[in-house]
Amino acid sequence: MTLDTNFDLCVIGSGPAGMIMTMEYMEKHPESRVLMVEFGFTGQPKQNSLDDSIDIKVPGNHHEPYNCTNKGLGGTSLTWGGRCVMYDEIDFLKRPSINNNCTWDLDFFEEVKPFVPKATKFFECGDPVFDLKKIPKFEDTHIAEDFTEGIVTDSRIERWSMPTRFGKRYGETLEQLPNLKILLGYEARDFGNLDENGKVSSLKIRSVENKGYDEVKAKNFVIAAGGQESTRLLLRNTHLFDRLKRVPQALGKFYQCHLFGKIASIIFNGDPKKTDFGFLRNADGTYIRRRMQFKTSYLKKNDLLNTAFWLDNPFYYDPKHKNGSMSFMYLTMLIPFLAKKLAPPAITHTITKGKKIGIQKHLLNLAKDFPGSFITPARIFYKRYLIARKLPGIFLFSPTNKYALYFQSEQLPIAENRMELSPENDRLVINYGFTDKDVDSIIKTHKALDKHLRDTGCGKLEYWHKEEDLGKVIKQISKDGVHQIGTTRIAESPEDGVVDRNLRVHGTDNVYVCSSSVFPTSGQANPTFFLGACAVRLANHI
Incomplete structure (x- = not known):
C-alpha cells in the first residue's frame, strides 16, 4: 500500500470519539484531507493481538480484555449500552476526598458545555x-x-442514545465524505521524531494481517483508540516527550473506572x-x-x-424474587448463543453474576406467572430489539414499592492503579483494584x-x-474495566499530567489524545457522552 497524500489530520481509532471528532472536523473543513486508522476490519478473527497482549494483574476486579473493548468501525460502541450522562461540578474541584488529585478545573467544564448540544445530536439522545x-x-x-x-x-x-452502534449508524456517512480515507486492519505503531518546533510529521502503521509496515504523513494526529490502547501507544512512543525534562510521571497512572x-x-x-x-x-x-x-x-x-x-x-439469578419474567430472562442468559446475541458480556454478567443456581425454582416461577412470564419478555424484546428507538433496558414494576x-x-485516583508496558515492551500490564x-x-x-x-x-x-x-x-x-479513565490525564503542566486543556500531548505541537483516559476524575458518570462533547470541542480547536 502506498500513501502519497500528506493528510491534514490523522485520527487513530474509529469509536464514538474518533467518529465524532472526524465528522465535526470535516463539517468545518470539508476541503481537508483526513485519514482514519482502525485496527479492526471486516471478517476479522475472534482473537486479536492487542487484547491477547494485555495482562490483568487482579482479574477479580477487572473484566478480561475481550469484554472491555471492540475492534472495527465504531469501536466499543458495538457493545455500548447508550447511556449518556453529564459530568458534575464536583468532578472539577480540588477536594480532600480525592487527595486534591484533580488536575482539571471548572473553567474546562465551562469550555466544554457549549459543545454539549452538538454532542447530543451525534448521540441522538434528545x-x-x-x-x-x-x-x-x-x-x-x-x-x-x-x-x-x-x-x-x-x-x-x-x-x-439511539445510534448505540456507531459503525452501523455513521459508516455510510463517513464513506461518502470525499476527502476522508479509512484504513481498516492497521495498527498505529511508531510516531516519527519531533522537529525543532515539537511537530511530528509521520506515523508508522502495521497491517494486522500480514504485519507489513507503511508510513502515514499528517499535519495533526489525534489518538482516539480508547483508554487502554491510547495509553499503550504513548507508552511505546516516549520520544514524543523528548523536549521535556522527563516523560510525564502521570502517564499510565491514576487508572480509574467505577x-x-x-x-x-x-x-x-x-x-x-x-x-x-x-x-x-x-x-x-x-x-x-x-x-x-x-x-x-x-x-x-x-x-x-x-x-x-x-x-x-432484584438479582435475576435469585429465584426468591418470584417473578416469572425475571426468571425467564435469567434462564435465557444462561444459554451462551442467545446471551451473546442479546447483550454484551459485561451486561450478561450483571444478570447472571456467573451463577447457575436455582433452576427448578426459576422454572416454578415461570409456571406460577404463566402466561405473563412469557408475554412480558416478548413485549420487552419487541421494544428493545425490533424498533428504531429501542428500549434501553428492563425495569419491572413493584406493587410493594420495593x-x-x-x-x-467515583473511584479515588491513585498512582498504584496503572497501565504499564512489560519489560519487553510487548504487553500492556494493568494493575487495578479498590x-x-x-x-x-x-x-x-x-x-x-x-x-x-x-x-x-x-x-x-x-x-x-x-x-x-x-x-x-x-x-x-464491583468489577469494571469498561470505563477507562485517568491514564493520560489533563493538567496544566507535564509535571502533573500528560495532555494540556486542549488535549494536546505535553511536549508536542500537533499530537492530541481524545479518550476518556484524559479525564483526571471519574465522577459518577459513564464517560462516553462527555467524551463526545470533548471530541466536538477538539475538532473545533484543531
Missing part, C-alpha cells in the same frame, strides 16, 4: 438538558410520592403507582431516567466521593440517603448484608 427541573413536562415531579429535596436531588437524569452494584433495597412509603421506577419519555420519543445524587456542598462538606443511585430490579438500589460511585476509601464512601452515601428518606417520611433502605460485611461485599461485586 435535548442537551440533564436536569428534569428544566423540562416543563417533568419539572414538578419526583421519583416517588413524598420525596423531598435536601442533600439529595432526584432531578438529575441520564439520556439514552465501583457499582447493589447492596440494599429502597422501600418507598407512598403510592407504588406514583413511583418513577423505569424510563420517562420526552415528546421527541427519547428515553431518559432519574438518578439520585448528592449535592456538591454535601459531598464537599462530608469528604465523600461522587455517587449516583437509581432504582433497579426496588433494588443500584449505585455507581481502596478502603472507595468502599467507605459508598457505605456512607447509602447511610446518608437512608437518613434523608427516613427524615422526610419518604421511605428507607433495607440492607442485604450485615453492616460489618458491607465493605467486603462491595469489593466482591
Whole structure:
C-alpha cells in the first residue's frame, strides 16, 4: 500500500470519539484531507493481538480484555449500552476526598458545555438538558410520592442514545465524505521524531494481517483508540516527550473506572403507582431516567466521593424474587448463543453474576406467572430489539414499592492503579483494584440517603448484608474495566499530567489524545457522552 497524500489530520481509532471528532472536523473543513486508522476490519478473527497482549494483574476486579473493548468501525460502541450522562461540578474541584488529585478545573467544564448540544445530536439522545427541573413536562415531579429535596436531588437524569452502534449508524456517512480515507486492519505503531518546533510529521502503521509496515504523513494526529490502547501507544512512543525534562510521571497512572452494584433495597412509603421506577419519555420519543445524587456542598462538606443511585430490579439469578419474567430472562442468559446475541458480556454478567443456581425454582416461577412470564419478555424484546428507538433496558414494576438500589460511585485516583508496558515492551500490564476509601464512601452515601428518606417520611433502605460485611461485599461485586479513565490525564503542566486543556500531548505541537483516559476524575458518570462533547470541542480547536 502506498500513501502519497500528506493528510491534514490523522485520527487513530474509529469509536464514538474518533467518529465524532472526524465528522465535526470535516463539517468545518470539508476541503481537508483526513485519514482514519482502525485496527479492526471486516471478517476479522475472534482473537486479536492487542487484547491477547494485555495482562490483568487482579482479574477479580477487572473484566478480561475481550469484554472491555471492540475492534472495527465504531469501536466499543458495538457493545455500548447508550447511556449518556453529564459530568458534575464536583468532578472539577480540588477536594480532600480525592487527595486534591484533580488536575482539571471548572473553567474546562465551562469550555466544554457549549459543545454539549452538538454532542447530543451525534448521540441522538434528545435535548442537551440533564436536569428534569428544566423540562416543563417533568419539572414538578419526583421519583416517588413524598420525596423531598435536601442533600439529595432526584432531578438529575441520564439520556439514552439511539445510534448505540456507531459503525452501523455513521459508516455510510463517513464513506461518502470525499476527502476522508479509512484504513481498516492497521495498527498505529511508531510516531516519527519531533522537529525543532515539537511537530511530528509521520506515523508508522502495521497491517494486522500480514504485519507489513507503511508510513502515514499528517499535519495533526489525534489518538482516539480508547483508554487502554491510547495509553499503550504513548507508552511505546516516549520520544514524543523528548523536549521535556522527563516523560510525564502521570502517564499510565491514576487508572480509574467505577465501583457499582447493589447492596440494599429502597422501600418507598407512598403510592407504588406514583413511583418513577423505569424510563420517562420526552415528546421527541427519547428515553431518559432519574438518578439520585448528592449535592456538591454535601459531598464537599462530608469528604465523600461522587455517587449516583437509581432504582433497579432484584438479582435475576435469585429465584426468591418470584417473578416469572425475571426468571425467564435469567434462564435465557444462561444459554451462551442467545446471551451473546442479546447483550454484551459485561451486561450478561450483571444478570447472571456467573451463577447457575436455582433452576427448578426459576422454572416454578415461570409456571406460577404463566402466561405473563412469557408475554412480558416478548413485549420487552419487541421494544428493545425490533424498533428504531429501542428500549434501553428492563425495569419491572413493584406493587410493594420495593426496588433494588443500584449505585455507581467515583473511584479515588491513585498512582498504584496503572497501565504499564512489560519489560519487553510487548504487553500492556494493568494493575487495578479498590481502596478502603472507595468502599467507605459508598457505605456512607447509602447511610446518608437512608437518613434523608427516613427524615422526610419518604421511605428507607433495607440492607442485604450485615453492616460489618458491607465493605467486603462491595469489593466482591464491583468489577469494571469498561470505563477507562485517568491514564493520560489533563493538567496544566507535564509535571502533573500528560495532555494540556486542549488535549494536546505535553511536549508536542500537533499530537492530541481524545479518550476518556484524559479525564483526571471519574465522577459518577459513564464517560462516553462527555467524551463526545470533548471530541466536538477538539475538532473545533484543531
